[in-house]
Amino acid sequence: MERLTPEPAAAVVPKAPGRWQIATVTAIAVETPTVKSFTLALPIWMPHLPGQHYDVRLTAPDGYQAQRSYSIASSPLTSGEIQLTIDRLDDGEVSPWFHDVVEVGDKVEVRGPFAAYFVWSGEQPALLLGGGSGVVPLMAMLRHKRLTAPELEMRLIYSVRLATDVIYAAELAAGEETQLTYTRVPPPGWEGHSGRVDAAMIAASGVDPARGTAFACGSNGFVESASRLLLDAGFAPERIKTERYGPTG
Numbered sequence: 001m002e003r004l005t006p007e008p009a010a011a012v013v014p015k016a017p018g019r020w021q022i023a024t025v026t027a028i029a030v031e032t033p034t035v036k037s038f039t040l041a042l043p044i045w046m047p048h049l050p051g052q053h054y055d056v057r058l059t060a061p062d063g064y065q066a067q068r069s070y071s072i073a074s075s076p077l078t079s080g081e082i083q084l085t086i087d088r089l090d091d092g093e094v095s096p097w098f099h100d101v102v103e104v105g106d107k108v109e110v111r112g113p114f115a116a117y118f119v120w121s122g123e124q125p126a127l128l129l130g131g132g133s134g135v136v137p138l139m140a141m142l143r144h145k146r147l148t149a150p151e152l153e154m155r156l157i158y159s160v161r162l163a164t165d166v167i168y169a170a171e172l173a174a175g176e177e178t179q180l181t182y183t184r185v186p187p188p189g190w191e192g193h194s195g196r197v198d199a200a201m202i203a204a205s206g207v208d209p210a211r212g213t214a215f216a217c218g219s220n221g222f223v224e225s226a227s228r229l230l231l232d233a234g235f236a237p238e239r240i241k242t243e244r245y246g247p248t249g
């Protein structure tokens with residue numbers, strides 16, 4: 001049972017992980033027709049590791065609760081706030097609420113940051129493989145790399161269905177790190193890769209499997225296929241880190 005009395009002032013510094021807190025939505029950006037980014041100001045902020053996530057909890061008036069995890073898209077250098085990027089699933093409980101109900105100024109219950117495994121230390125070269133909204137934690141890595149170690153080798157292979165599905169499109173286009181592939185319809189005049197991520201794309205990334213760490217995030221199918229390709233390309237299992245978002249995709 002949560003204590004209802006206030007804690008003694010300055011006796012203990014409250015630690016964010018595991019402790020629910022009320023964040024305030026300070027900005028909402030439309031990324032694609034089905035994806036929005038939400039900037040949240042946190043009363044108890046702590047720097048995260050790129051790749052970590054927060055839990056979000058919604059409570060209905062009758063007490064029913066729904067809880068989901070969302071990766072942090074922002075660099076830990078954005079002090080006091082985090083950005084979450086959420087794909088709207090039509091038959092979902094939580095993601096449509098974010099898209100259809102949440103406005104700037106609203107309060108959202110969150111806790112985090114969590115995860116110790118799917119994190120980029122900020123030092124090693126990296127090959128990032130994202131499918132759909134699986135690009136979100138990889139964007140935190142890429143943003144942090146651009147801010148802290150622009151010369152470090154980091155490549156992003158990003159698989160989307162259509163040109164309109166590219167999240168962070170302008171920001172990704174502003175750098176040289178990204179190789180896009182379109183699995184359904186490429187944009188007119190596209191001369192890059194089309195279809196699923198394959199061995200040629202991994203080889204073209206130029207990331208040395210002996211030196212780099214690979215991070216793959218997306219649906220189960222995407223992550224399984226990416227893991228096989230990475231093993232075939234010579235990445236040792238301990239150099240392949242994966243995060244799965246949902247049962248389908």
Ligand SMILES: Cc1cc2nc3c(=O)[nH]c(=O)nc-3n(C[C@H](O)[C@H](O)[C@H](O)COP(=O)(O)OP(=O)(O)OC[C@H]3O[C@@H](n4cnc5c(N)ncnc54)[C@H](O)[C@@H]3O)c2cc1C
Nearest residue numbers: 068069070071085086087091092093094095136245246248
């Ligand atoms: C560590 C972690 C980090 C995550 N980070 C992000 C993120 O950054 N952005 C983001 O958009 N999502 C992310 N997810 C997925 C997120 O937690 C939810 O599962 C997703 O938003 C669906 O929740 P919902 O309540 O809208 O749908 P639900 O009510 O949970 O599900 C509705 C329907 O969609 C199916 N479904 C559930 N999840 C998915 C999915 N991911 N893809 C396809 N179908 C699904 C269900 O089987 C069901 O049929 C993350 C998941 C994990 C475990």
